[in-house]
Amino acid sequence: MSKIHRLAATAAVLATAGVSAFAGSAGASTTSTPDYVRLHIQIIGSDGHSTYGSLRCDPPAGRHHRPAEACAELAAVDGNPAALNVSVPWIRCNPQAQEPTTVRMTGYWGSTVVDYRRTFANPCMVMTTTGSVFSI
Numbered sequence: 001m002s003k004i005h006r007l008a009a010t011a012a013v014l015a016t017a018g019v020s021a022f023a024g025s026a027g028a029s030t031t032s033t034p035d036y037v038r039l040h041i042q043i044i045g046s047d048g049h050s051t052y053g054s055l056r057c058d059p060p061a062g063r064h065h066r067p068a069e070a071c072a073e074l075a076a077v078d079g080n081p082a083a084l085n086v087s088v089p090w091i092r093c094n095p096q097a098q099e100p101t102t103v104r105m106t107g108y109w110g111s112t113v114v115d116y117r118r119t120f121a122n123p124c125m126v127m128t129t130t131g132s133v134f135s136i
Contacts (some may be wrong), residue, residue: 034110042104053136066132077108086131093124
């Protein structure tokens with residue numbers, strides 16, 4: 001199983017378990033979700049394999065495992081994925097584990113163009129920093 005598939009499998013297990021800590025830990029939303037949200041998501045594993053997904057928030061949908069939670073987390077930061085800092089206290093990651101994982105998000109949050117790319121030390125760090133946003 002590739003590292004990227006392990007990340008997706010972990011996210012799916014957490015979603016199946018009914019874990020709602022992600023959405024609550026993003027903080028209370030001070031902004032609403034705009035009428036038009038179309039986001040394309042890509043995760044690139046350390047082996048170079050890419051996984052693709054999409055997210056819409058009007059209503060929450062797309063090729064995404066947890067669209068409602070992801071939309072709520074993005075709404076809490078006004079659609080800015082760089083501002084995500086989701087703290088999941090019950091997950092411990094080893095930041096020294098080197099399995100570089102890059103996430104990419106492009107599209108629109110209302111009238112704002114989104115073009116975000118960030119490389120994390122490993123898939124666990126993606127999940128504990130961005131919550132459900134990249135759970136594709």
